[in-house]
Amino acid sequence: MKDMPLKGIGKIGLFFLVAIIIAFILLKNLEKPFDSQKWRSEPLQRYEMVNDLIESQIxxxxxxxxxxxxxxxxxxxxxxxxxxxxxxxxxxxxxxxSQKEYLLIVFKNQHVEQVTLAIE
Structure with missing residues (x-):
């Protein structure tokens, strides 16, 4: 009988672990490769491409x-x-x-020096 509360805690912990893994997978699937045309035409969806834009250093x-x-x-x-x-x-x-995020492009001598995200 003493083991009953531990079994319940284990099930709850497992539930939250599975929920976190599923959330991570879903959020990761939201990322898409950078597409210049889509960036300009769908500004509210830029978050999907911003990581690729930064990481690719294009x-x-x-x-x-x-x-x-x-x-x-x-x-x-x-x-x-x-x-x-x-x-x-x-x-x-x-x-x-979530806090509002923006893409910042920093120029030095008229050329891109840094591309990064900033949080409002």
Whole structure:
């Protein structure tokens, strides 16, 4: 009889482990390869391609002109010490409330120096 509560805890733990694995698989399947046309035409779905865009480094050392040809005009810009293009990537589905993310493209000498995500 003493083992009963432990069996219940084990089942609950197993349930949550399976739920986390399923959630991870589903979220991983949301990622898609970067597609320039889709990026420009479906701005609310950019979150699906943003990781591939960053990891592939296809924008590294590209000029501003090439970036705009590839991604379209930025949603906003920032100029402090360096010029930064900011792109909204949409809101990925989430089980928890997520913070807003943006793609940041940092330029140095008119060419891409860094491509990264920023959280609002």
């Amino acid at each position: 924008l590294k050392d590209k000029s501003k002109t090439i970036v705009v040809q590839t991604l379209g005009n930025p949603d906003s810009k920032s100029t402090t010490e360096q010029e930064v293009f900011i792109y909204d990537i949409g809101d990925p589905p989430s089980f928890f409330s």
